[in-house]
Amino acid sequence: MKNDVNDENTAGIQDLIREEQEEALRLFRKRDFQARLRSEPRRSRISLQWFRKPAPIFTLLFLLLVASIALIKTFISFSKNGYLAAIEQALNNSPNLRGITTGQGVSAAQLKRSEFSALEEEISRFLLALSSETSVSTDKIEVTGEKISPPQYNLRQKFRILIMEKKVQEVLETYARNKEV
Amino acid sequence: MVQGLPFDKEKGLEEMLSWSENIFLICLGFSKDPQDAEGLAQEAYLKAYKKIDSLRSAASAREWLFRIVRNTCLDHRKKRSPLHLFSLQSVSDSSEPEAAEAQIIRGEQIRLMKRAVSDLPKKLKEIFVLREYGHLSYQEIAAVLEIPQGTVMSR
Numbered sequence: 046m047k048n049d050v051n052d053e054n055t056a057g058i059q060d061l062i063r064e065e066q067e068e069a070l071r072l073f074r075k076r077d078f079q080a081r082l083r084s085e086p087r088r089s090r091i092s093l094q095w096f097r098k099p100a101p102i103f104t105l106l107f108l109l110l111v112a113s114i115a116l117i118k119t120f121i122s123f124s125k126n127g128y129l130a131a132i133e134q135a136l137n138n139s140p141n142l143r144g145i146t147t148g149q150g151v152s153a154a155q156l157k158r159s160e161f162s163a164l165e166e167e168i169s170r171f172l173l174a175l176s177s178e179t180s181v182s183t184d185k186i187e188v189t190g191e192k193i194s195p196p197q198y199n200l201r202q203k204f205r206i207l208i209m210e211k212k213v214q215e216v217l218e219t220y221a222r223n224k225e226v
Numbered sequence: 227m228v229q230g231l232p233f234d235k236e237k238g239l240e241e242m243l244s245w246s247e248n249i250f251l252i253c254l255g256f257s258k259d260p261q262d263a264e265g266l267a268q269e270a271y272l273k274a275y276k277k278i279d280s281l282r283s284a285a286s287a288r289e290w291l292f293r294i295v296r297n298t299c300l301d302h303r304k305k306r307s308p309l310h311l312f313s314l315q316s317v318s319d320s321s322e323p324e325a326a327e328a329q330i331i332r333g334e335q336i337r338l339m340k341r342a343v344s345d346l347p348k349k350l351k352e353i354f355v356l357r358e359y360g361h362l363s364y365q366e367i368a369a370v371l372e373i374p375q376g377t378v379m380s381r
Contacts, residue, residue, distance in 0.1 A: 061339045062358055064332065066251055069260040073250050078264060079243050082271055 235278055242274060242291050248360050249295050255359030256299035258340050270298040289369035292362065296352065296370060353381050 249270060253263035274294050281290055346354060356367045368375040 058339055059358070061332075061336050065336045065340075066254065066359065069254050069263065070247060070251070072260055073247070073264060076264070078250065078267070079246055082243065082246070082268060 238284060238287055242287065245288065245291065252295055252355055252360040253299055255355030256303060266299055266302055270295040273298060289366060292370045350381055353378055
Protein backbone atom coordinates (compact mmCIF):
# COMPACT_ATOMS: atom_id res chain seq x y z
CA MET A 46 0.00 0.00 0.00
CA LYS A 47 2.81 2.37 1.06
CA ASN A 48 4.78 1.48 -2.06
CA ASP A 49 1.74 2.22 -4.21
CA VAL A 50 1.48 5.73 -2.70
CA ASN A 51 5.20 6.33 -3.28
CA ASP A 52 4.94 5.16 -6.87
CA GLU A 53 1.93 7.41 -7.38
CA ASN A 54 3.83 10.41 -5.95
CA THR A 55 6.88 9.67 -8.07
CA ALA A 56 4.73 9.41 -11.18
CA GLY A 57 3.01 12.66 -10.26
CA ILE A 58 6.32 14.46 -9.81
CA GLN A 59 7.65 13.06 -13.07
CA ASP A 60 4.49 14.25 -14.81
CA LEU A 61 4.99 17.74 -13.42
CA ILE A 62 8.64 17.78 -14.47
CA ARG A 63 7.71 16.57 -17.94
CA GLU A 64 5.04 19.21 -18.24
CA GLU A 65 7.39 21.94 -17.07
CA GLN A 66 10.05 20.76 -19.51
CA GLU A 67 7.64 20.61 -22.43
CA GLU A 68 6.44 24.14 -21.80
CA ALA A 69 9.98 25.48 -21.33
CA LEU A 70 11.29 23.63 -24.39
CA ARG A 71 8.46 25.02 -26.50
CA LEU A 72 9.59 28.56 -25.63
CA PHE A 73 13.23 27.60 -25.97
CA ARG A 74 12.77 26.26 -29.50
CA LYS A 75 10.66 29.26 -30.44
CA ARG A 76 13.47 31.59 -29.49
CA ASP A 77 15.96 29.72 -31.70
CA PHE A 78 18.68 29.48 -29.10
CA GLN A 79 21.16 27.70 -31.37
CA ALA A 80 21.08 30.37 -34.07
CA ARG A 81 21.63 33.12 -31.53
CA LEU A 82 24.41 31.20 -29.85
CA ARG A 83 26.12 30.48 -33.17
CA SER A 84 26.53 34.20 -33.77
CA GLU A 85 27.45 35.06 -30.17
CA PRO A 86 30.36 32.63 -29.67
CA ARG A 87 31.78 33.55 -33.06
CA ARG A 88 32.12 37.11 -31.87
CA SER A 89 33.56 35.80 -28.64
CA ARG A 90 36.02 33.60 -30.48
CA ILE A 91 37.05 36.41 -32.77
CA SER A 92 37.75 38.59 -29.78
CA LEU A 93 39.89 35.85 -28.25
CA GLN A 94 41.82 35.24 -31.46
CA TRP A 95 42.37 38.94 -31.82
CA PHE A 96 44.61 38.94 -28.76
CA ARG A 97 46.56 35.95 -29.95
CA LYS A 98 47.59 37.50 -33.26
CA PRO A 99 50.75 39.60 -33.52
CA ALA A 100 48.83 42.47 -35.15
CA PRO A 101 47.38 43.74 -31.88
CA ILE A 102 50.88 44.19 -30.50
CA PHE A 103 51.56 46.75 -33.22
CA THR A 104 48.14 48.27 -32.67
CA LEU A 105 48.86 48.55 -28.97
CA LEU A 106 52.29 50.06 -29.67
CA PHE A 107 50.70 52.52 -32.04
CA LEU A 108 48.09 53.47 -29.45
CA LEU A 109 50.85 53.86 -26.87
CA LEU A 110 52.73 56.15 -29.25
CA VAL A 111 49.62 58.26 -29.88
CA ALA A 112 48.96 58.45 -26.15
CA SER A 113 52.57 59.51 -25.51
CA ILE A 114 52.38 62.23 -28.16
CA ALA A 115 49.11 63.48 -26.70
CA LEU A 116 50.68 63.50 -23.23
CA ILE A 117 53.77 65.40 -24.42
CA LYS A 118 51.58 67.87 -26.28
CA THR A 119 49.52 68.42 -23.18
CA PHE A 120 52.64 68.90 -21.12
CA ILE A 121 54.17 71.37 -23.59
CA SER A 122 50.91 73.25 -23.83
CA PHE A 123 50.78 73.29 -20.05
CA SER A 124 54.34 74.62 -19.88
CA LYS A 125 53.55 77.27 -22.45
CA ASN A 126 50.48 78.32 -20.53
CA GLY A 127 52.52 78.41 -17.37
CA TYR A 128 55.14 80.55 -19.07
CA LEU A 129 52.50 82.89 -20.45
CA ALA A 130 50.96 83.22 -17.04
CA ALA A 131 54.35 84.03 -15.52
CA ILE A 132 55.02 86.69 -18.16
CA GLU A 133 51.58 88.17 -17.70
CA GLN A 134 52.16 88.29 -13.98
CA ALA A 135 55.44 90.13 -14.56
CA LEU A 136 53.74 92.55 -16.92
CA ASN A 137 50.94 93.24 -14.48
CA ASN A 138 53.57 94.23 -11.99
CA SER A 139 54.98 96.71 -14.52
CA PRO A 140 52.14 98.96 -15.74
CA ASN A 141 54.53 101.13 -17.76
CA LEU A 142 55.60 98.19 -19.88
CA ARG A 143 52.05 97.04 -20.37
CA GLY A 144 51.43 100.46 -21.88
CA ILE A 145 53.76 99.66 -24.76
CA THR A 146 51.24 97.30 -26.25
CA THR A 147 47.99 98.51 -24.75
CA GLY A 148 48.94 101.98 -25.90
CA GLN A 149 48.25 100.84 -29.44
CA GLY A 150 44.56 100.82 -28.64
CA VAL A 151 43.94 97.10 -29.15
CA SER A 152 44.33 94.05 -26.96
CA ALA A 153 46.77 91.40 -28.07
CA ALA A 154 44.18 88.67 -28.32
CA GLN A 155 42.05 90.68 -30.75
CA LEU A 156 44.84 91.86 -33.07
CA LYS A 157 44.58 91.07 -36.75
CA ARG A 158 47.64 89.96 -38.67
CA SER A 159 48.27 93.42 -40.18
CA GLU A 160 47.80 95.10 -36.84
CA PHE A 161 50.09 92.64 -35.24
CA SER A 162 52.78 93.31 -37.85
CA ALA A 163 52.44 97.00 -37.23
CA LEU A 164 52.71 96.46 -33.52
CA GLU A 165 55.70 94.17 -33.96
CA GLU A 166 57.39 96.80 -36.08
CA GLU A 167 56.62 99.42 -33.48
CA ILE A 168 58.06 97.31 -30.71
CA SER A 169 61.14 96.47 -32.78
CA ARG A 170 61.71 100.17 -33.29
CA PHE A 171 61.30 100.72 -29.60
CA LEU A 172 63.72 97.92 -28.84
CA LEU A 173 66.31 99.34 -31.22
CA ALA A 174 66.02 102.73 -29.62
CA LEU A 175 66.21 101.16 -26.22
CA SER A 176 69.18 99.10 -27.28
CA SER A 177 71.15 102.14 -28.42
CA GLU A 178 70.22 104.02 -25.26
CA THR A 179 71.15 101.20 -22.88
CA SER A 180 74.12 99.86 -24.88
CA VAL A 181 72.59 96.37 -24.89
CA SER A 182 73.18 94.33 -28.02
CA THR A 183 70.12 94.10 -30.26
CA ASP A 184 70.78 90.34 -30.60
CA LYS A 185 69.74 89.94 -27.04
CA ILE A 186 66.51 91.78 -27.43
CA GLU A 187 65.64 90.88 -30.99
CA VAL A 188 62.35 89.17 -31.40
CA THR A 189 62.49 86.37 -33.90
CA GLY A 190 59.26 84.49 -33.43
CA GLU A 191 58.11 81.54 -35.47
CA LYS A 192 56.01 82.04 -38.56
CA ILE A 193 52.43 82.45 -37.58
CA SER A 194 49.97 79.93 -38.96
CA PRO A 195 46.31 81.00 -39.08
CA PRO A 196 44.79 78.34 -36.78
CA GLN A 197 47.25 79.15 -34.02
CA TYR A 198 47.37 82.82 -34.77
CA ASN A 199 45.85 84.23 -31.62
CA LEU A 200 47.81 82.15 -29.17
CA ARG A 201 51.13 82.49 -30.92
CA GLN A 202 50.51 86.16 -31.50
CA LYS A 203 49.85 86.76 -27.86
CA PHE A 204 52.78 84.62 -26.90
CA ARG A 205 55.17 86.56 -29.12
CA ILE A 206 53.94 89.90 -27.89
CA LEU A 207 54.36 88.79 -24.32
CA ILE A 208 57.89 87.58 -25.05
CA MET A 209 58.67 90.93 -26.62
CA GLU A 210 57.23 92.68 -23.63
CA LYS A 211 59.28 90.52 -21.34
CA LYS A 212 62.43 91.33 -23.26
CA VAL A 213 61.58 94.99 -23.02
CA GLN A 214 61.13 94.55 -19.30
CA GLU A 215 64.49 92.80 -19.00
CA VAL A 216 66.17 95.56 -21.00
CA LEU A 217 64.56 98.22 -18.88
CA GLU A 218 65.60 96.44 -15.69
CA THR A 219 69.17 96.12 -16.99
CA TYR A 220 69.06 99.80 -17.92
CA ALA A 221 67.80 100.74 -14.47
CA ARG A 222 70.51 98.68 -12.78
CA ASN A 223 73.21 100.23 -15.00
CA LYS A 224 71.92 103.69 -14.20
CA GLU A 225 72.07 102.99 -10.45
CA VAL A 226 75.63 101.81 -10.81
CA MET B 227 33.20 12.26 -31.61
CA VAL B 228 35.38 9.18 -31.58
CA GLN B 229 37.91 8.45 -28.87
CA GLY B 230 41.53 8.49 -30.02
CA LEU B 231 41.04 10.86 -32.95
CA PRO B 232 42.58 14.33 -32.77
CA PHE B 233 40.06 16.86 -31.44
CA ASP B 234 38.51 19.01 -34.15
CA LYS B 235 37.38 22.18 -32.39
CA GLU B 236 34.91 23.32 -35.02
CA LYS B 237 33.23 19.94 -35.21
CA GLY B 238 33.35 19.66 -31.45
CA LEU B 239 31.64 23.02 -31.02
CA GLU B 240 28.95 22.03 -33.50
CA GLU B 241 28.34 18.79 -31.65
CA MET B 242 28.15 20.64 -28.36
CA LEU B 243 25.40 22.79 -29.82
CA SER B 244 23.38 19.67 -30.57
CA TRP B 245 23.15 19.08 -26.80
CA SER B 246 21.64 22.50 -26.20
CA GLU B 247 18.22 21.16 -25.17
CA ASN B 248 19.70 18.86 -22.52
CA ILE B 249 21.79 21.74 -21.29
CA PHE B 250 18.83 24.08 -21.21
CA LEU B 251 16.82 21.52 -19.23
CA ILE B 252 19.62 21.03 -16.70
CA CYS B 253 19.76 24.79 -16.28
CA LEU B 254 15.99 24.79 -15.90
CA GLY B 255 16.30 22.23 -13.11
CA PHE B 256 18.75 24.44 -11.28
CA SER B 257 17.19 27.80 -12.03
CA LYS B 258 13.39 27.61 -11.67
CA ASP B 259 12.73 29.91 -14.57
CA PRO B 260 13.00 29.25 -18.33
CA GLN B 261 14.46 32.70 -19.00
CA ASP B 262 17.10 32.28 -16.32
CA ALA B 263 17.78 28.81 -17.67
CA GLU B 264 18.37 30.14 -21.16
CA GLY B 265 20.74 32.79 -19.83
CA LEU B 266 22.62 30.15 -17.88
CA ALA B 267 22.84 27.86 -20.89
CA GLN B 268 24.23 30.71 -22.95
CA GLU B 269 26.75 31.60 -20.24
CA ALA B 270 27.84 27.97 -19.99
CA TYR B 271 28.36 27.78 -23.75
CA LEU B 272 30.40 30.94 -23.77
CA LYS B 273 32.58 29.59 -20.98
CA ALA B 274 33.02 26.38 -22.94
CA TYR B 275 34.03 28.30 -26.07
CA LYS B 276 36.60 30.22 -24.12
CA LYS B 277 38.01 27.12 -22.46
CA ILE B 278 37.86 24.90 -25.52
CA ASP B 279 41.67 24.82 -25.74
CA SER B 280 41.83 23.02 -22.42
CA LEU B 281 39.75 20.15 -23.83
CA ARG B 282 42.14 17.49 -25.10
CA SER B 283 39.92 14.47 -25.62
CA ALA B 284 36.90 14.41 -27.89
CA ALA B 285 35.47 11.52 -25.93
CA SER B 286 35.16 13.51 -22.74
CA ALA B 287 33.63 16.59 -24.40
CA ARG B 288 30.09 15.82 -23.26
CA GLU B 289 31.02 15.31 -19.61
CA TRP B 290 33.33 18.33 -19.81
CA LEU B 291 30.56 20.56 -21.12
CA PHE B 292 27.99 19.29 -18.61
CA ARG B 293 30.49 19.93 -15.82
CA ILE B 294 30.79 23.53 -17.00
CA VAL B 295 26.99 23.77 -17.07
CA ARG B 296 26.68 22.38 -13.57
CA ASN B 297 29.36 24.75 -12.22
CA THR B 298 27.75 27.73 -13.96
CA CYS B 299 24.40 26.86 -12.41
CA LEU B 300 25.91 26.38 -8.94
CA ASP B 301 27.72 29.73 -9.20
CA HIS B 302 24.47 31.34 -10.26
CA ARG B 303 22.61 29.84 -7.30
CA LYS B 304 25.07 31.45 -4.90
CA LYS B 305 24.30 34.89 -6.31
CA ARG B 306 20.64 34.53 -7.15
CA SER B 307 17.62 36.16 -5.61
CA PRO B 308 14.89 34.15 -3.84
CA LEU B 309 12.90 31.53 -5.70
CA HIS B 310 11.30 32.81 -8.87
CA LEU B 311 7.76 31.87 -9.71
CA PHE B 312 7.42 29.59 -12.66
CA SER B 313 6.38 31.53 -15.73
CA LEU B 314 2.70 31.19 -16.43
CA GLN B 315 2.96 32.91 -19.77
CA SER B 316 0.84 30.24 -21.44
CA VAL B 317 -2.12 31.02 -19.16
CA SER B 318 -2.74 34.29 -20.89
CA ASP B 319 -2.89 32.47 -24.26
CA SER B 320 -5.87 30.45 -23.18
CA SER B 321 -9.33 31.76 -23.88
CA GLU B 322 -11.17 29.10 -21.83
CA PRO B 323 -11.54 30.13 -18.16
CA GLU B 324 -11.51 26.48 -16.99
CA ALA B 325 -8.34 25.77 -18.94
CA ALA B 326 -6.73 28.90 -17.56
CA GLU B 327 -7.67 27.88 -14.03
CA ALA B 328 -6.30 24.39 -14.57
CA GLN B 329 -3.07 25.87 -15.83
CA ILE B 330 -2.78 28.13 -12.81
CA ILE B 331 -3.24 25.13 -10.53
CA ARG B 332 -0.70 23.17 -12.55
CA GLY B 333 1.70 26.09 -12.41
CA GLU B 334 1.32 26.23 -8.64
CA GLN B 335 1.97 22.48 -8.38
CA ILE B 336 5.09 22.87 -10.49
CA ARG B 337 6.22 25.76 -8.33
CA LEU B 338 5.78 23.65 -5.17
CA MET B 339 7.54 20.69 -6.78
CA LYS B 340 10.46 22.91 -7.76
CA ARG B 341 10.65 24.35 -4.30
CA ALA B 342 10.85 20.81 -2.93
CA VAL B 343 13.65 20.03 -5.40
CA SER B 344 15.38 23.23 -4.45
CA ASP B 345 15.26 22.22 -0.77
CA LEU B 346 16.98 18.90 -1.45
CA PRO B 347 20.55 18.55 -0.13
CA LYS B 348 23.04 19.78 -2.75
CA LYS B 349 24.47 16.35 -3.58
CA LEU B 350 21.03 14.81 -4.10
CA LYS B 351 19.73 17.78 -6.02
CA GLU B 352 22.61 17.71 -8.52
CA ILE B 353 21.99 14.07 -9.30
CA PHE B 354 18.23 14.59 -9.44
CA VAL B 355 18.53 17.49 -11.89
CA LEU B 356 21.09 15.79 -14.11
CA ARG B 357 18.98 12.65 -14.20
CA GLU B 358 15.41 14.00 -14.38
CA TYR B 359 16.04 17.21 -16.30
CA GLY B 360 19.22 16.49 -18.28
CA HIS B 361 18.28 12.83 -18.92
CA LEU B 362 21.88 11.78 -18.33
CA SER B 363 22.81 8.17 -17.68
CA TYR B 364 24.23 7.16 -14.29
CA GLN B 365 27.61 6.75 -15.98
CA GLU B 366 27.46 10.30 -17.38
CA ILE B 367 26.34 11.75 -14.05
CA ALA B 368 29.24 10.00 -12.33
CA ALA B 369 31.65 11.47 -14.91
CA VAL B 370 30.22 14.98 -14.58
CA LEU B 371 30.28 14.94 -10.77
CA GLU B 372 33.57 13.00 -10.70
CA ILE B 373 32.23 10.44 -8.26
CA PRO B 374 31.84 6.64 -8.55
CA GLN B 375 28.80 5.40 -10.44
CA GLY B 376 27.77 3.32 -7.42
CA THR B 377 27.55 6.49 -5.33
CA VAL B 378 25.27 8.07 -7.92
CA MET B 379 22.98 5.06 -7.90
CA SER B 380 22.85 4.84 -4.11
CA ARG B 381 21.89 8.48 -3.79
